[in-house]
Amino acid sequence: MAQAAIELIGINKSFGAVRANRDINLEVTRGTIHGIVGENGAGKSTLMSILYGFYQADSGEIRVGGKPVSINTPNDAIALGIGMVHQHFMLVDNFTVLENVILGAETDALLKSSIAKARSELERLEREYGLEVDPDAIIEELPVGLQQRVEILKALYRGAEILILDEPTGVLTPAEADHLFRILKQLKEQGKTVVLITHKLREIMAITDTVSVMRQGTMVATRVTKETTVGELAELMVGRRVLLRVEKGQSEAGAIKLSVRNLTVKDSRGVTMVDDVSFDVHGGEIVGIAGVAGNGQSELLEAISGIRHAVSGEVMLEGKPIDLTGKADPGELRDRGLAHVPEDRHHVGLVLAFEENENSILGYHDDERYLKGPFLNVDAIMADAKDKIEKYDIRPGNPRLKTANFSGGNQQKIVLAREMEQDPGVLIVGQPTRGVDVGAIEFIHKRLIAMRDQGKAVLVVSVELDEIRSLSDRILVMFAGRIVGERGPEATEGELGLLMAGVEHQEAAE
C-alpha cells in the first residue's frame, strides 16, 4: 500500500459560531495529485490554512509521513516539507525572481553567497521540472503564469515535498493552465505530492488521481478520479443535480441594437488595446467574445460602457449614435438603455462596504423612483431590494446586510438583478461567472438566455471558453486588440483555441 504523505484526522475549526471545518478526515497518498473541490465557503481554504499553519485546528490530528505533528506557523509547515502556492501571490513586485525566491531563506547578511547558491539551485529546479523563468526578471514585468511559477519555485527551493495549490488557474489563460498542469505532472513523476484546491471540475478530471469533495464544512466524499464523472462531483458539491450545459432554444435575431464601427481604445499607458474593432449585436442574440485575458476585451467593455474613453470609432446604440470619445458618461449610456455587468464586481460593480440595498441602486441612484427630491427614498429602495432578492434568490435575503458578507455568487446576483431589472435594450456582461459557485452559474446562465429570449441584445465577454460556447449564438475571437474571427456556437474548442492564440487563418480574417 502506498504511504500517506498527509493524514488529517477529525479536524474541527470554528470561527465564532461558524463551523468552517467539521470532523474532516483526509488522506493524501505520496506521489499523487489530490484534488479538493467544493463551492466557495465550503471550507477548503480553511482546511489548507490549518495544514499550512495559518490557523490552528480546534481539535483533530495532523500526520505528515505517518508521524503526528503540530503545525503552528507556516515555518513549521515549511520545515515539514509543505509548500503553498496562494491564490493571491505573495511576491514582492519590484524584486527579481531570484530575490523573491530567497526572501525569508537568506543565509547570510550580504546575500552574495545566498544568491549564488540560489542561482545554481534554481537552474537545477528549472531543468528538473520544466519551470523555465529568467531569474533576473522583475516580478511585475512577468505575466501571471510566470509569477505563479516563481511561487512554485519558492516552495520547491525551501525543500517542499508536498505542494498545496489554492485555485491556481483562476488567473491563468487556458494555455498557461495547460503548462501548469504539465509542470504538476512532472512534479508528481519526481515523487512530489500535490494538493490542488479548485472549484473547476474540468481541471480535477484532467489532472488529479484522487478527488475529495467538501460541502458546508464537511468532507462528503473521496473518489478515484478515473471512476467518477463531472456530473457526480457537481452533484456532491452542490447537494443536488446540476445542469452543466444550459438548455436554450434557437435565437431569433431581430434588429441591430448595438453597432460598433472602427473602435480604437488605448490604455492608460497609451498602448493600443482595442484596434479598429467593428461588430454588431442584434436584439435576441447573445454574442460572446472569446480570447485570452489581456487581449483588449476588458478595454472594449470599458469603452462601450463609457468608463474608458475611446480614441476613435462610431457606436450606435438602439439606432442612435453615441460619442464614446471623450464625452461618454456611464450614466448617460445607462439612461439610453445600456446595462453593464462589469468584470470586476469587487471594485467596480459593487461597493462592498455598502448594505445590499444600497448596491441595488448603484448607477440608478439618479432614478426618481429611488428619490424624494434630494433625499433617498429609503422605503422605495428597500422594497425594490427585497423584490430583487426574491426574484434572483439572493441569499441570505437580508437587504441590510453588508455586501462583503455575501458569497461571490450572490454578489454577482446582486449586480445582475440590478442591471437586468432596469429592462435595458442592451446588456453587456464581463466574466458573468468568475468566482461564482456551480449552482449560481446555472442560474446566471439561465437568466442571460431569458434576457436574450425577451429580445434584448446581450454581449458577453468571458475567458472561460466553455461558457462562451454554451451561451453564445455567435462567437467573436479577440487577439491582440483585433477581432480575428467569427464562429458559430458549434465551433470546436481546438478551432477557437487556435484563433485565440493568434494563429492566422485565411478564412478567419474575413
Place this chain on the structure above:
Amino acid sequence: MSTPYAKLPAWADYGLIPLINLSVAFIVAGFVVMLVGENPFRAAVILVEGAFGKGTGIAFTLFYATTFIFTGLSVAVAAHCSLFNIGTEGQAYIGGLGIALVCLSFDSVLPWWVIFPMAIVAAAMFGALWGFIPAYLQAKRGSHIVITTIMFNFIAASVMVYLLVGPLKPVGSQAPQTRNFLAGAELPKLNWMIELFGAKIRSAPLNICFLLALAMAFLVWLLIWRTKLGYEMRTYGHSPKAARYAGISETRIILTAMMISGALAGMMALNPVMGDQHNVAIDFVSGAGYVGIAVALMGRLHPVGIVLAAILFGMLYQGGAELAFEMPAISRDMIVIIQGLVILFAGALEHMFRPYIQALFASVSPKSVGMQAVKGKGA
C-alpha cells in the same frame, strides 16, 4: 474564510470597545502622572470635577465641545468621500475672516438675530472657498489634498496675520486683532440651560453655537446617509472605480465634498469669535482643526460619535486647564500628552483589543456574534 473573527454585536462595537480603549488611555496617562510625582487618582478627580463638577465647568466643557463638533464634522464629511482634509484649521481661520467682515460692517445697525444668519453664511462661504481651491487642484491637477490642505493652513495663517496687523486692525491699537464687536454681534449665552438643572454659573462662554453645532450634526447625518449626494460621496469614498461606473463625476463630487467640509470648518469660527471673544484675533483657532481630525476618527465618522468625542475632548480641555492650575507639577504640555494618549488608543490603536474581545464573545455566547446566517449558505 476571509473573516477569521466573527462580528461583534453593535453595542460592543460602538460602546464597549471605545470604552476599553479610553480606559487604557487613562491608565497609561495615570502612570505618566505618577512619573512626575503626583497622585493619579487625585488628578483624575480634579480633571473630571473640573469638567463636570460645577455649572461653570460644564459650560466651558460644552463650549470647547462646540468647536470640536464643527471641526470633527468637517473632517468626517471629507473622509466619507475618502478625502483627508487636514485643512480644517485654515478653513476655520478664513471662516473667521468672513464673520469679521459681516460683524464689523453691520454690528452697529442690526440686531444679533439678523447678523447671526448672515455670519453663518459668510463663515460657511469663506471656509468653503478655502476648501474649494485644494479640491480643485486635486480634481483637475491631481495635487494630493493632504499636501495642499496643509499648505493652505500656512497660507491662511499668513493672510490673517497680514490682515490683522494691517487693514483689519483699528488705527492706534497695539493688538493684532479687530476692534471688539458691538452688542449686535454678540451671541446669546446658553448658561440658563445648565442653570435649569440647578447648577450655578459665574461666567462662561457657552452660547447658541452649541445648538447650531447639534443641528449641523443632524444635517450631516441626513446628508451622508439619506441624500443622493451623500450616497454619491460614500460611493466615491469607498471605490472611485465604482463611482465612475455609476456615472458619478469625480470632479463634481470632490469639489462638493470639500466645499461642505470647508463650510463646516468655517462655521466653527462662529463659536469663539461671536460667542466668546467678540473680535477676531491672531491664531484664534489654536489647533481646533487638528483636534477635529482626532474627534472625527474617534467618533467613527458618525455624527453621534463625533458629538460624544467632542464632549470628551472638551472635557480634556476644560478639566486639563483646571488640573494644570491645581497641580503645578502638571503643565499644559502634560495635558497635551494625555490628549495624545487618548488619540493613540482610541484612534490609532482602535483595533488593538478587538480580537481578544471577539474571542471572549465567541466563547461566552456564540449566538451574540451570529454569522451563521451569512456563511455556508451561498447559492
